[in-house]
Amino acid sequence: MLGSGQNCRFRFSEGERSDADHDYALHTLKDIRYDRWREFDPEAAVLHTAHAGDARGQVEPQQIIANGTDWRFLDELKRELKPDPICLEEDVDMQIIQSRRRFLAGLTAAGTASLVGAPTRVLAEPGPETTRIRLAKIPSICVAPQYVAEDLLRAEGFTEVAYVATGPGAATASAVANGEIDFSLNFVTNSIVALDSGARLTLLGGVHPGCFELFAKRGIDSVVDLKGRNVGVQGLGSGPHLFLASIAAYVGLDPTRDINWVVDPAVKPKELFARGDIDAFLGFPPDPQELRRSKVGHVIVNSTVDRPWSQYFCCILSGNSDFVAAHPVATKRVLRAILKAADLCTAAPALVAERLVAGGFASHYNDAFAAISELPYRKWRDYDSTDTVRFYALRLKEIGLIGSTPDRIIAEGTDWRFLNELKRELKT
Secondary structure (H helix, E strand, O other): OOOOOOOOOOOOOOOOOOHHHHHHHHHHHHHOOHHHHHOOOHHHHHHHHHHHHHHOOOOOHHHHHHHHOOOHHHHHHHHHOOOOHHHHHHHHHHHHHHHHHHHHHHHHHOOOHHHHOOHHHHHHOOOOOOOEEEEEEOOOHHHHHHHOOHHHHHHOOOOEEEEEEOOOOHHHHHHHHOOOOOEEEEEHHHHHHHHHOOOOEEEEEEEEEOOOEEEEOOOOOOHHHHOOOEEEEOOOOOHHHHHHHHHHHHOOOOOOOOOEEEEOOOOOHHHHHHHOOOOEEEEOOOHHHHHHHHOOOEEEEEOOOOOOHHHOEEEEEEEEHHHHHHOHHHHHHHHHHHHHHHHHHHHOHHHHHHHHHHOOOOOOHHHHHHHHHHOOHHHHHOOOHHHHHHHHHHHHHHOOOOOOOHHHHHHHHEOOHHHHHHHHHOOO
């Protein structure tokens, strides 16, 4: 595995090369990361690629590795051909300087009109009412657009962009409502529950569907089979609990009486599931990617592909209501940056995964790349945010987790004006 980045698919016959071909080849070769052979794990790459074949009933990935690979020489050479530490020290500052330049260049190289955006219209808008913006930093890869939007936000006129560490789900909703942060992507279910309690939140637009996957142990083949089973969640009222309670109610289960919710603040549900201490667990990236890699359990609901969950947004951008009211231009500019970043996740998942790891938003490149590649980030144009809020609000009201009607949540807690403008502006 000698390079990472773009696929190298150009070949020139004698006499066919033009100046444009030369420039294209030079640009491509410069972008391919030939220096990463020391860092990346070729076995992980083989596993990731082979899983697609495995899904079609071909040879098991582990069999391919056992019969078709030999890393002995590579391991020896990694020890032998260590990079010169003096050269590395000299290169560190330059790499930091080039990092942002490469990412911004990637925005253009990813190459759609939605990423570049309607520059004339943006320039014609007044500048943002404030140049400081605060976003949540939460342990979830699926909100990648929020993490890679920093340079896009600066292009929108924000000179100070801060990421504030918060907990997921209910903690994120509380941080936005209390003014600790200004905006964040968050689970739609937690946002609805917060609005029901009177939180100062405004939902601005759905960004992506999919995301969560329901893993179960052998012998559990459907959601109905969860009746009487032990299901792990980080806490009651957490995003996984609200989503899974909604799913259970949709198929006729009473999530309060029919499911044994296991809450252990000291141990993550994924770890309990891997140990066999619980029967099922609803995971968000990178947990599903890690479990598949470890061949633990099997998926009985994948919200990226299974209806009706695949037809509704999982994560919606919310803003502090007072901020949105006082800074409408800034609000639209934030939403535009997030939506462009969502397009970037589809157009250049490898670039985004690399940025997440470099920024400390993800630990493992392969898991980040797999999660970003699987999620349909372009669906923000196609799906109806109102339908999503109505669907989940109805589920949550049916099981007694909120008292407000869906219409009240929509009337008092949403503002789709900026989204509707941007759907017209950022056409594919």
